[in-house]
Amino acid sequence: MDQITKILDRLLALHPKEIDLSLGRMHRLLAALDHPEQRLPPAIHIAGTNGKGSVTATMRAILEASGKRCHVYTSPHLVSFNERIRLGSDGKFVSDPLLFDALHRCEEANAGAEITFFEITTAAALLLFAEQPADILLLEVGLGGRLDATNVVDEPLVSIITPVSMDHEKFLGNDLAVIAREKAGIIKHGVPVICAAQEDTALPEITRQAARNRALIQVFGQDFIAQEDQGRMAFQDEEGLIDLPLPVLGGRHQFENAALAIAALKVAHLLPGEATIADGLKHVNWPGRLQPLTHGALLDMCPAGAEVWIDGGHNPGAGISVAQFMGEQEERTPRPLYLIAGMLTTKDPVGYFRPFHGLVRHVGTVPISTTSTGRTPEDLADLARCAGLEATPFQSLDAALADVAACAQQDGEAPRILICGSLYLAGEALARNGMAPD
Structure with missing residues (x-):
């Protein structure tokens, strides 16, 4: 230490x-x-x-x-x-x-x-x-x-x-x-x-x-x-x-x-x-906010041609903005959208997820390892379902990504993946991808 x-x-x-x-x-x-x-x-x-x-x-x-x-x-x-x-x-x-x-x-x-x-x-x-x-x-x-x-x-x-x-x-x-x-x-x-x-x-x-x-x-x-x-x-x-x-x-x-x-x-x-x-x-830089991944270890785990975004927004207002952006991406280039979400117990998951209704194929919920105040994947999946979304709990980010890869292979479509719901999870994903802020 x-x-x-x-x-x-x-x-x-x-x-x-x-x-x-x-x-x-x-x-x-x-x-x-x-x-x-x-x-x-x-x-x-x-x-x-x-x-x-x-x-x-x-x-x-x-x-x-x-x-x-x-x-x-x-x-x-x-x-x-x-x-x-x-x-x-x-x-x-x-x-x-x-x-x-x-x-x-x-x-x-x-x-x-x-x-x-x-x-x-x-x-x-x-x-x-x-x-x-x-x-x-x-x-x-x-x-x-x-x-x-x-x-x-x-x-x-x-x-x-x-x-x-x-x-x-x-x-x-x-x-x-x-x-x-x-x-x-x-x-x-x-x-x-x-x-x-x-x-x-x-x-x-x-x-x-x-x-x-x-x-x-x-x-x-x-x-x-x-x-x-x-x-x-x-x-x-x-x-x-x-x-x-x-x-x-x-x-x-x-x-x-x-x-x-x-x-x-x-x-x-x-x-x-x-x-x-x-x-x-032209030079504004603010990592973890609708940040696209263009390279890195995390992206290498995803299906070929996958589009991966990271966003740390975690409240209903952020949910509206991020869902609107994902809707605009869908209009430009249609792809199945998968959310991989983690969230703290102090947040409102239903309020965050609700704007994504009708836009998301599936939500994979994951734990947040860098804080003790994260919701369990099972709890978060239940709350995503309350917002009208299909959801499955996973015990790691890797497991959730593997599930998206399996679904993409079955569907034959390159997915759009949004890792979201917490700045803590965004930080974990960026660290995992070898893209720490500078």
């Missing part, structure tokens, strides 16, 4: 709960560390249920194309914990020595006090961001917003709220309006807000919070938009139209994500010229 794994295991044991939303412990530790949160580069704060990572990755690509150095904080990781912290000093994931040093200093400053894993590791990230050079910090919320450990940044350049849907109900509430209110808790006095299109019950909560804080809010579909136009993406707001290449990330929802990124950089006075935006959009 390496040093990083050992210290992460120790930090995981500092609180009896994995999640306990509060800012008190965070403020205590940051004070002991001499307030790194007060020494950060200018920040953009991103909350929401779906799309946070894609919006962040798009902003990073555009900013880096313009020569800016970006610190980036995202979660969870797919393969290595280091993926959560990208440093602008070299544009890469934090190195093991720097990460270990920051975690060790936080562990010592915390002195054994009760604190959650996300809180203390976020403190380590803020310590690194305060001490390493960068022009901008892209700071993604972990869960919720109001009481999230990242919500110690008092004056970001802009706050972004991506689409809000039902997720993490155990911690955020069972009502979409309540969840939206929690997400809107990142809005600060006088700081502009860029907001995705929202459900009717969610948007009023966000606009009310913006009004309370006298924060100018711009909403996708009302104040700005991005849509396909003759094989290009047209971004438009009250100041005019920008002609851009199509998003490289898959799915119709990526038009909105790209628009949120562009609108946020614009209001933060960080948006470069049209040619530089276009260059950045």
